[in-house]
Every structure is written in C-alpha cells, then in structure tokens.
Amino acid sequence: MQTEIEKLKNRLRSARSLVILTGAGVSAESGVPTFRGADGLWRSHNPQELATPGAFEADPFLVWEWYDWRRSIISKIQPNPAHYAIAELEKRYLEFTLITQNVDGLHAVAGSKKVIELHGSIWTVRCVECGNSSENRDVPIKILPRCPCGGLLRPAVVWFGEPLPEEALFRAFEASSNAAVMLVVGTSGVVQPAASLALRARDAGAFVAEINPEATPLSSIVDLRLPCKAGELMPTLL
Numbered sequence: 001m002q003t004e005i006e007k008l009k010n011r012l013r014s015a016r017s018l019v020i021l022t023g024a025g026v027s028a029e030s031g032v033p034t035f036r037g038a039d040g041l042w043r044s045h046n047p048q049e050l051a052t053p054g055a056f057e058a059d060p061f062l063v064w065e066w067y068d069w070r071r072s073i074i075s076k077i078q079p080n081p082a083h084y085a086i087a088e089l090e091k092r093y094l095e096f097t098l099i100t101q102n103v104d105g106l107h108a109v110a111g112s113k114k115v116i117e118l119h120g121s122i123w124t125v126r127c128v129e130c131g132n133s134s135e136n137r138d139v140p141i142k143i144l145p146r147c148p149c150g151g152l153l154r155p156a157v158v159w160f161g162e163p164l165p166e167e168a169l170f171r172a173f174e175a176s177s178n179a180a181v182m183l184v185v186g187t188s189g190v191v192q193p194a195a196s197l198a199l200r201a202r203d204a205g206a207f208v209a210e211i212n213p214e215a216t217p218l219s220s221i222v223d224l225r226l227p228c229k230a231g232e233l234m235p236t237l238l
C-alpha cells in the first residue's frame with residue numbers, strides 16, 4: 001500500500017492541475033449516512049417515494065420531513081480530515097476543481113472555495129412557482145415552507161429523473177477534460193453523469209486514482225485503486 005501511496009504522491013507533486021470528484025463516502029466519517037451500502041439511506045427509503053419530482057408533487061410534506069431529518073443530522077456534524085485535506089490541496093494548485101455529488105455543504109465548511117455542487121445543496125431552497133433560489137439554514141424548517149410569491153419551496157437538489165444544473169455540469173466536464181490527476185473519493189460510481197467524469201478524465205490522459213474501501217464499477221478503469229477510508233488516506237497525501 002505504501003508504494004501505491006508514494007506513486008500517487010509523485011503524480012500529485014508533478015501535476016499542473018488537479019480535479020477531485022467526491023461522493024457520499026467522503027462525508028461518511030463525519031456521520032452523514034451514505035446512499036448505498038449496508039446502512040445506506042436507500043436501504044430504508046425508497047428513492048421513488050422521496051427523491052423525485054413526482055414524489056414531491058404527491059406528498060410534499062413527506063419529502064420535506066425526510067429532508068428536514070437529513071438537514072438536522074448534517075447541521076450537527078463537522079467536516080472530517082478528508083474534507084480538510086481536500087481544502088488544503090486546493091491551495092497547492094493553480095488549476096484545481098472540486099466536483100462533489102454531495103449536498104451537505106461540508107466541503108465549504110472545511111474551507112474549499114472552488115466547489116462544483118453537481119447535485120445542488122440541501123441548504124438551498126427553490127420556489128416551484130417562480131423558480132427563485134435562496135439559502136435556508138433553518139433547522140427544523142417550517143414544513144411546508146413558502147416563497148414570498150406564495151409558491152411552495154422545495155429543496156434545491158437534483159432528484160431522480162431531473163437534469164443536472166447545466167452550467168455546473170459544463171464546468172465539471174471542462175475541468176475533467178483538462179485534469180492531469182483526478183482523485184475519485186468515496187463515490188459508488190453508479191450515478192450518471194457524475195461517474196462518467198472519471199472516464200472523461202482518463203480518456204483525456206489524466207492519471208485517475210480511486211479512494212474507496214469498496215470496489216466500484218470505476219475500479220477497473222482507474223490507474224490506481226487505494227482501498228482506504230478517505231479520512232485516513234487523504235491527509236497522507238499532503
């Protein structure tokens with residue numbers, strides 16, 4: 001393992017640009033439940049009942065209760081050493097992009113500045129009538145929250161069946177195409193188009209390393225696989 005870590009450190013030392021793609025696993029050691037896996041959120045909740053536009057239309061109260069519960073968990077926890085190491089890595093590269101699928105906002109709390117939130121943020125709400133977005137950190141949130149225009153507010157996160165924010169996706173593909181090194185940290189690599197960013201980076205010539213205790217569909221395409229916990233491995237890269 002030490003040889004592999006050294007190999008990655010050498011790549012990082014000489015890289016002119018670094019892209020880091022993160023998923024729920026990077027927040028796992030902070031206490032945020034992941035989606036898949038033994039204790040994953042999708043084991044006890046049906047995505048179709050909670051994370052789709054149709055589910056919100058059918059029962060906005062239920063969907064908001066679930067998001068309120070997640071917001072209350074996230075509001076009480078802190079970034080872990082992986083978030084802090086990623087924020088530190090950002091300072092060392094002129095060309096750096098952090099692409100996250102996480103909606104918890106923990107990267108920003110740890111000090112990351114250049115974050116593309118591919119799936120939105122659990123701390124942003126959007127009006128289903130007028131489309132206005134605003135920050136909302138109320139815990140608990142008043143269910144059902146309303147926009148000044150009277151419309152119902154929803155979490156500004158990407159649900160199943162919805163497209164990703166166009167500009168965020170464009171910038172993520174641009175960064176991945178220009179990466180010298182990409183670190184894929186704590187994602188199961190099954191949700192598209194996020195997972196395809198790793199393929200894009202590899203095809204464009206980047207050295208791609210995966211940090212995840214479990215193998216994923218991306219494991220066979222990466223240049224280096226480090227079967228480690230993000231909070232333990234990431235600080236050793238500094």
Ligand code: OAD
Pocket residue numbers: 022023024025026028029034035036037040051101102119157158159160185186187188189190191211212213214216228229230231
């Ligand atoms: P998943 O829950 O699918 O995958 C979490 C990954 O993190 C798994 O591969 C775990 O093995 C890994 N993992 C667990 N603990 C870890 C640790 N300490 N260090 C490193 N890795 C660890 O989460 P995502 O891949 O982020 O989308 O899921 C992608 C999207 O699916 C989410 O953004 C969400 C969900 O549906 C939306 O809500 C739109």
